[in-house]
Amino acid sequence: MPEKKTTDRARADKRAGKSASTQAGEYVHEEIEHIREGKHGASSAKQAIAIGLSKARRAGVKAPVKKTASKATKKKAVQDTAASHRKGAAKKTSAKRSTATKKALKREGSAAASKTALSRQGKAAARKRPASARSAAAKKAARTKGPAVRKAAAKKAARKRAAR
Incomplete structure (x- = not known):
């Protein structure tokens, strides 16, 4: 269950007209914070992001699935979206399964939420995109x-050029 402040931030993003991925980012950020706090762990940065995205979809964020995603990922996304439409807890996770999931995540380390792991994941994801898409972004x-930010960025670029 996501925290209230996370849901509020995601709703604010939606009201501001921001993209679904920005809204979902709030849930991913919450998940990374949980790992850093030691509430549970994750085997990789990718898993931490996947948990956050799942939470977002269950909370009603219309985060689309990548066309290149695996069958299992697509199936999970459909399940999460369906769960967001349900009123009440019609298909509640059994206590046994819930406990097993929590135990498994507790056994994992917290290195998945480190700055280096997240940076590595981001760079790997960017490499898969064509240069034109990266340039457009x-x-x-x-x-x-x-x-003001543009001016600061231009100054920094000029300093870097001069340093070379």
């Missing part, structure tokens, strides 16, 4: 920055 990011 960078251009959009530059457009959505305010003038």
Whole structure:
């Protein structure tokens, strides 16, 4: 069950007209915080992100599944979306399964939420995307920055060029 503040932040993102992935990011962030706090662990950064996305879909975020995702991932996403439409707990997870899941996650380490692990995961995901998509994302990011942030970024770029 996601925390109230996470759901509130995701709703605020939705009201602001932000994308589904931004809304889902709030849940992923919560999951990473849980791992860092030691509530449970994860075997990899990918698993931590998957748990967060699952929570987001169950909370009603319309996060689409990647076309390249595996059959199992697609099936899980459909289940999560269906769970978000259910009123009440019609298909509640059994206590046995819930306990087993918690125990399994408790056994995992917290290195999955480290800055290096998350950075590695992000870079690996970016490498799979074509250069044109990465370039478009960078251009959009530059457009959505305010003038002060843009100026600071330009100064930093100039300093880096001068250092070379």
